[in-house]
Amino acid sequence: MRIVDVCAFYTPAGGGVKTYVERKLAAARPGVEEVIIVAPGRDNAVIQRANGGQIETIAAPHFPLDRRYHYFSDACALHALLDRLEPDVIEVSSPWASPVMVARWPGKAVRSLIMHADPLSAYAYRWFGNFLSHDTIDRRFDRFWRHLRRLDDQFDQVVCASQKLANRLEAGGLRKIITNPMGVEPGIFSPDLRDPILRARLLERCGLGESATLLIALGRHASEKRWPMVIEAVKAAGYDHPVGLVLFGDGRDKKRVLRAAGNNPHIHLAAPISDRRTLATIMASADALIHGCEAETFCMVAAEARASGLPLIIPDDGGAGDQYVPGQGAIYDAGNAAALVEALKQFLQSDPPAQRARASLAAGFTRTMDAHFTELFDRYRTISEKWADAA
Known part of the structure; x- marks a missing residue:
């Protein structure tokens, strides 16, 4: 055929x-x-x-x-x-x-x-x-x-x-x-790839120590991805909890993303990752994935994060919302900046290591x-x- x-x-x-x-x-x-x-x-x-x-x-x-x-x-x-x-x-x-x-x-x-x-x-x-x-x-x-x-x-x-x-x-x-x-691509993503040394290096790039929470985000710098909203939410939550964000990506909306990040030392902007093994290791070494786009038809990055054992902080609409598992992250009203801030704060207050442990146990069931x-x-x-x- x-x-x-x-x-x-x-x-x-x-x-x-x-x-x-x-x-x-x-x-x-x-x-x-x-x-x-x-x-x-x-x-x-x-x-x-x-x-x-x-x-x-x-x-x-x-x-x-x-x-x-x-x-x-x-x-x-x-x-x-x-x-x-x-x-x-x-x-x-x-x-x-x-x-x-x-x-x-x-x-x-x-x-x-x-x-x-x-x-x-x-x-x-x-x-x-x-x-x-x-x-x-x-x-x-x-x-x-x-x-x-x-x-x-x-x-x-x-x-x-x-x-x-x-x-x-x-x-x-x-x-x-x-x-x-x-x-997800089989045989690539796994919680077993977690690297504490890499996690510490990524947090160091965010100006934080190992006791902080490491969030990652991945995707094109495009307006529908809502990265400025994500960055502002991390900034707001950071007043109460030590939290860093590493955003991997590039694209036509880069200037707006750079303006949103400003000089905040806890936001680190990184280039896209082309090597799949490197991506899988970075994902497994984070504490959660955060995402802003409600227009995903599947949300590959959220599925790959699930397979890596990460809790998800994601909008409730589109393909991203389909990936959410209760007790493994937080879900918020899509496009609502205040709701994202509240969801992130609730996640940070709700024992992120325990949520990641639950997500790791469920990772092998990812389609x-x-x-x-x-x-x-x-x-x-x-x-x-x-x-x-x-x-």
């Missing part, structure tokens, strides 16, 4: 989508599934990867808001590539232009829309949510909802990794929703990406067999 993933969000410098794509290539079973990733890029190229699968790029313009990314702009070029590849299944990972291009391709294949993005949460709800209800915003963005319902008509399924997103899409009139949570892909591939096979029987 040849699966072609038309992946608008892939970039070699990316984060969660890059991890997802590369694990999908590795998870394909030789002789059973062949996975080909088609992504917009600087030029037309073929990059070989695991299990006979590959990544192919189509020359495309830079995305104006983040030049690490490109965007599909030539439907004819995409259709010609699909004609050549002759897929049994086509996945599309963007709700914007690329699924429209795929829907118009005249070939025969199972079509699956993967909701790797939640534009309403990332933009509309965040921009207008302080003075309009979500229902009101949805009505004013009905054109986008009509677009999603048309895609639902044109595709065989719409896959969500978050139950909250699935529920919202169903309420908006989509009928082919499948919830299939993603997972893996391989479970996600096995479920996804098996569903594709079921749909293909139904097509064959009907023919």
Whole structure:
């Protein structure tokens, strides 16, 4: 079964989508599934990867808001590539232009829309949510909802990794929703990687001793991540408890993040981490993960933190909220700065080492990406067999 993933969000410098794509290539079973990733890029190229699968790029313009990314702009070029590849299944990972291009391709294949993005949460709800209800915003963005319902008509399924997103899409009139949570890369993250010396070094970078609480945060410097809100909450909680934050990331919103951190010695801004083993060791060596974004469709970083044995301090909406386990961190009203401060203070007052011990015991039960892909591939096979029987 040849699966072609038309992946608008892939970039070699990316984060969660890059991890997802590369694990999908590795998870394909030789002789059973062949996975080909088609992504917009600087030029037309073929990059070989695991299990006979590959990544192919189509020359495309830079995305104006983040030049690490490109965007599909030539439907004819995409259709010609699909004609050549002759897929049994086509996945599309963007709700914007690329699924429209795929829907118009005249070939025969199972079509699956993967909701790797939640534009309403990332933009509309965040921009207008302080003075309009979500229902009101949805009505004013009905054109986008009509677009999603048309895609639902044109595709065989719409896959969500978050139950909250699935529920919202169903309420908006989509009928082919499948919830299939993603997972973490197996064999990478573990509480056993905890390194007290590394923890002490990270706290030292925050100007604190080993008795302080070490929070980490990871992600692009983008407005939807709400890093200034996270930084201000850590500052506020630090008046009563010694707490340091190390934020790993970079991006177009870096100036705002730097302004929020100011000269506070307990906030340390670090570069993104590309090495997965290093990331896993850092995660296991912290005391908790703190996150600000309610627009995650799964929240890979929260899942990886769970697998590392970390309590989570996360918003109650989006994929991040799906990762919360009572007694292992704190959950707060998404987008509410005061609620985040209160949740962080409650966590710091509630024996963080004990919460981390509980999270460590539960870490081994974190869902893996391989479970996600096995479920996804098996569903594709079921749909293909139904097509064959009907023919």
